[in-house]
Amino acid sequence: MSTVSGADPALVADAVEFCSRLIRFDTSNFGGGRSRGERPCAEWIAQLLADAGYDPLVLESAPGRANTVARIPGADRTAPALLVHAHLDVVPVAAEDWSVDPFGGEVRDGAVWGRGALDMKNMAAMTLAVVCSLARDGIVPPRDIVLAFVADEEDTGAYGSGFLVREHAGLFAGVRVAIGESGGHAVHLPDGSRLYPIATGERGSAWMNLEAAGPAGHGSRPNPGNAVAALAGAVARLAQHRWPVHLTPTVAALVDGLSTHLGVDVDLTDPAGLDQFGEAAVLVASTMSNSLNPTMLRAGYKHNVIPSTATAGVDGRILPGAQDAFFATVDRLLGGRVSRTFVNYDEPVTARHDSPDFAAMAAALRACDPQALILPYCMAGGTDAKAFSRLGIECYGFAPGTTPPGFAYGDYVHGVDERVLVDSLAFGAAVLGRYVTAEPA
Known part of the structure; x- marks a missing residue:
């Protein structure tokens, strides 16, 4: 067979x-x-x-x-x-x-x-x-x-x-x-x-709900406290953030082993450089840093009504040893208007x-x-x-x-x-x- x-x-x-x-x-x-x-x-x-x-x-x-x-x-x-x-x-x-x-x-x-x-x-x-x-x-x-x-x-x-x-x-x-x-x-x-x-090793998982609150109001009137705007700004900042390279001992051993075996010198700050690893590039690319992706948005019920709350779901992934840096960065990017709560959290x-x-x-x-x-x-x-x-x-x-x-x-x-x-x-x-x-x- x-x-x-x-x-x-x-x-x-x-x-x-x-x-x-x-x-x-x-x-x-x-x-x-x-x-x-x-x-x-x-x-x-x-x-x-x-x-x-x-x-x-x-x-x-x-x-x-x-x-x-x-x-x-x-x-x-x-x-x-x-x-x-x-x-x-x-x-x-x-x-x-x-x-x-x-x-x-x-x-x-x-x-x-x-x-x-x-x-x-x-x-x-x-x-x-x-x-x-x-x-x-x-x-x-x-x-x-x-x-x-x-x-x-x-x-x-x-x-x-x-x-x-x-x-x-x-x-x-x-x-x-x-x-x-x-x-x-x-x-x-x-x-x-x-x-x-x-x-x-495995990156940890942080599935979180984000929430912004503000005064409800008519859609035709100025509303500096608009919850949707506050949430949208925070989600955009999170999505646009470029997480720094953080090589764990496991990923460093993988990169060193591949580089030595293939006889190549890879610049990890250049995404295209990983192409020298061929199919193995995907093993490195996703584990050189923490990551966070917005995955859900919920707000409002009518075009001309500014809602009092807006929520989003995000999926965070955290390298071993990088938990403190991850949450400090998330809280900084959220700002003072948006709070976060865990839906599910697993340590790396x-x-x-x-x-x-x-x-x-x-x-x-x-x-x-x-x-x-x-x-x-x-x-x-x-x-x-x-x-x-x-x-x-x-x-x-x-x-x-x-x-x-x-x-x-x-x-x-x-x-x-x-x-x-x-x-x-x-x-x-x-x-x-x-x-x-x-x-x-």
């Missing part, structure tokens, strides 16, 4: 079958608590794990919003445990734009098609294939492995990882390291080599790239691709790592996979005709299998 050298046919077949089956569960998450629900999918996973001899729990945070957790005992029960997590929910689709049924899980043209194929039912499928393989072959991992298949990552995580951390933290006792979404996937460089970036996440687990991930990748270049990177957005890190867990983005040059991986995530290549599932499952059965030195 796969052209990946040395791939275990049974492992690959399971990864493909499980990915297809997971896609056929419509777990669309519309945000704001509105969802098709993850429970049927979570229950299917629980039954699969139970059939393999494990002891899963299905934990419902709200009607239909379910999570499946299981602990696989390791050879050394006293060793720090590993968490492998994947979210079951997906973003909605406009089915009429697709060339296939987005929830059909069709396998054709060397790929599994459907919503969630890349984000991130592929990782859930590979994880299930690996642990079923361990059970089938009687292999005991060196340390406990905790599996968490969670709800609601595509919104705030409140019904998924947030719920588990808040209400069931005991399930993660002894866990010191976690792997989850993003990272470990091939990025093709201009010299023909392959970079496999492992996420050792950071992990070491000189740790034994990072080295074990790198070794697993190189075992499957001896020419792999391994470097750390910081995710521009966020994942369930933000919740799990609150338990003192060191969280990495490591969902390995591979694609040929020219495959528009990023365009398919949350996009039309999302699909994962069978070869990517084969490669990723092989890498995961090596990593979870290796004992970090």
Whole structure:
């Protein structure tokens, strides 16, 4: 089925079958608590794990919003445990734009098609294939492995990882390291080599509501306290602000590693200079600074009435270690007329790239691709790592996979005709299998 050298046919077949089956569960998450629900999918996973001899729990945070957790005992029960997590929910689709049924899980043209194929039912499928393989072959991992298949990552995580951390933290006792979404996937460089970036950081999220207040009045009369004007000015200042470059240790290591490997000298103040990194430029561009984007505006109800309030929604993203500078800048740009309140705030996440687990991930990748270049990177957005890190867990983005040059991986995530290549599932499952059965030195 796969052209990946040395791939275990049974492992690959399971990864493909499980990915297809997971896609056929419509777990669309519309945000704001509105969802098709993850429970049927979570229950299917629980039954699969139970059939393999494990002891899963299905934990419902709200009607239909379910999570499946299981602990696989390791050879050394006293060793720090590993968490492998994947979210079951997906973003909605406009089915009429697709060339296939987005929830059909069709396998054709060397790929599994459907919503969630890349984000991130592929990782859930590979994880299930690996642990079923361990059970089938009687292999005991060196340390406990905790599996968490969670709800609601595509919104705030409140019904998924947030719920588990808040209400069931005991399930993660002894866990010191976690792997989850993003990272470990091939990025093709201009010299023909392959970079496999492992996420050792995530920018924090600050979703805020802004509000300006002023006297209501008739639209035909002067109104120096106009709330709409005050808000519009503040939103414009925020949108026009150019955030300074702030290299975290993770991003600096990525830039230095790419520059050395490619033999280039990049001026980070010149956006065009990043083009020398080829496909890897996007890994750097979004994580050199904080950012803030206005996303919503609300005010008024009639053309000739000046409203007493005006509100806006903004999405702020914050680099590790840059929280104080971010909020000081926001407050300065808002001025005295506009206040801010949090809708959702998650601290940035950071992990070491000189740790034994990072080295074990790198070794697993190189075992499957001896020419792999391994470097750390910081995710521009966020994942369930933000919740799990609150338990003192060191969280990495490591969902390995591979694609040929020219495959528009990023365009398919949350996009039309999302699909994962069978070869990517084969490669990723092989890498995961090596990593979870290796004992970090």
